[in-house]
Amino acid sequence: MCRELTAGREAVGGEQTQRGLWARGTLALHGGLRVAIALMVCLGLMTETQAAEPAWKVGVARADITPRTSVWLAGYGSKRAPDGQLHPLWMKALAFEAASGERAVLITSDFQGVPKSMSDRVFARLKEQHQLDRAQVMFTFSHNHCGPRLGDDLIDYYPVDDEQERLVAEYTLLMVDRTVDLVAEALQKLAPAKLQTGAGKATFAVNRRNNKEAEVPAIMARGEPLKGPVDHAVPVLRVTRPDGAEVAILFGYACHPTTLSFMTWCGDYPGFAQLEIEKRHPGALAMFVNTCGGDQNPLPRRTVELCEKYGRELAAGVEGALEGPLEEVGGGLRTAFSLVELPYLKVMSADDLRQVQGADPEGIRGRWSRRLLKKLEAGEKFEEAYPYPLHAWRLGGRVLMLGMGAETVVDYALKFKGLYGEGTWVCGYADDMISYIPSRRVWEEGGYEGGSNLFEYGRPALRWRGDMEEIISNEMSRLVERVSK
Ligand SMILES: [Zn+2]
Known part of the structure; x- marks a missing residue:
């Protein structure tokens, strides 16, 4: 407790004094009185919350994002008109403010993929x-x-008509407004809070590149290990008010929310996990981030029962972490961001596109090549690289929250956690859906996530250049350095 007082007093200074309890006349500090108060605190005569400026203020908010029109369900490239809902879809915001006044806002959502054209409007x-x-x-x-x-995410992936495009555009506009309002509400609700972190475990994610889906149940029944790298960690951040009330429980897991493929709105396993956690912790907002699950699937799958089971398993992983020991996150917040240019292996020419079109005129490739050919014919030139978003946030001395755009494979989480140590979170699916982001290993192996898949996302190329992991890792290292000084 004495250490807490020291830290709190060190944080007071300059502009920060405007914010602190000390400076608001709650306590007049000078000379002997200051020493006396310090002694009282050390003797346990005052509580920590009365004595020190809070290291953190946190505000949370949530918004229902369940569509009210016939916007299709996303992610499988087919027509999936909604037929009802199992539970509402949510978007949630967690706003942090350090004693220094530095702020950061994490938005989590039940969206399948947020395109750049949407998130850019929100950021602006x-x-x-x-x-x-x-x-x-x-x-x-x-x-x-x-x-x-949403918007132009997976732009050529679905066999849409004009009416569907109109509904999606209308819904996307509404969601831009809703996201901005959500963040405003979370900022408005900033209030003193304590942050604690820990980690649990859940084991249902399977490396889908290294295990055939149909064989997984038999392998499991024989008690044999499944193959390939996985990340079964469940990082947890708990936010409480000074009176102990739980405000938010943020957790992560590396796995595709693809247990279900039907036409009913729900949050798949993360949706069920959040409901379960909110049931066990009334008043707290449960928030989920997908931590590099690009090549991970929940297997076996395709029933609501399995989906609920995985939700409960993930919630149990969160409970395991909350049972402790939890570590308190000290004060201080630093954020860094970069858009790094990720080069394509080869940008498509008009001849390339015509060839592709001939091979698959009615499918995704046909729609993709037709759209891109029109652009070329209109005089547009394709970019040779894509601006790839990377984040690094340092919370206190302990937590390093990294954010990566798109569908990152699990290798990135394992690599960055190895490099930057305990307390590192690697959030995939941040800011922009883009495509799969293979590691060097996955790129060399090829296959679905590593090979020629960029057409599915509407990019003007088939593959990334092979050095994308090096480019991403080097830039991430610079960002981590910037927030660690
Ligand atoms: Zn995916």
Whole structure:
């Protein structure tokens, strides 16, 4: 407790004194009185909350994002008109403010994929209305395949008609407004809070590249190990008010929310996990981030029972972490952000596109090549690289929250946690859906996540250049250095 007082007093100074309890006349500090108060605190005559400026203020908010129109469900490339809902879809915001006044906002959501054209509008408005830089906002999506389509995400993937496009455009506009309002509400609710962190475990994610789905139940029944790298960690961040009331429980897991493929709105396993956690912790907001689950699937799958089971298993992993020991997150917040240019292996030419079109005129490739050919014919030139978003947030000395755009494979989480140590979170699916982001290993192996898949996402190329892991890792290292000084 004495250590807490020291830390609190060190944080007071300059502009920060405007914010602290000390400076608001709650306690007049000078000379002997200051020493006397310090002694009283050490003797346990005052509580920590009365004695020190809070290291953190936190505000949370949530918004229902369940579509009210026939926007299709996203993620499988087919027509999936909604037929009802198992539970509402949510978007949630967690706003942090350190004693220094530095702020950051994490948005989590039940969206399948947020496209750049949508998140850019949100970032611009948050800058204009709340002076939040891009470094201070991470807009994550769970990659829920029972969530709605948005804007031009997976633009050529679905056999849509004009009416569906109109509904999706209308819904996307509404969601831009809702995201901005959500963040405003979370900022408005900033109030003193304590942050604690820990980690649990859940084991249902299976490396889908290394295990054939149909064989998984038999392998499990024989008690044999499944193959390939996985990340079964469940990082947890608990937010409480000074009176002990739980405000938010943020947790992560690396796995595709693809247990279900039907037409009913729900949050897949993360949705069930959040409901279960909120049931066990009344008043707290449960929030989920997908931590590099690009090559991970919940297997076996395809029934609501399995989906609920995985939700309960993940919630149990969170409970395991909450049972402790939890470590308190000290004060201080630093954020850094970068858009790094990720080069394509080869940008498509008009001849390339015509060839592709001939081979698959009615499918995804046909729609993709037709759209891109029109652009070329109109004189447009394709970019050779894509601006890939990377975040690094340092909370206290302990927590390093990294954010990566798109569908990152599990290798990135394992690598960065190895490099940067305990307390590192690696959130995939941040800011922009883009495509799969293979590691060097997965790129060399090829296959679904590592090979020629960029057409599915509407990019003007088939593959990334092979050095994308090196480019990403080098940039992440620079960001981590910036927030660690
Ligand atoms: Zn995916």
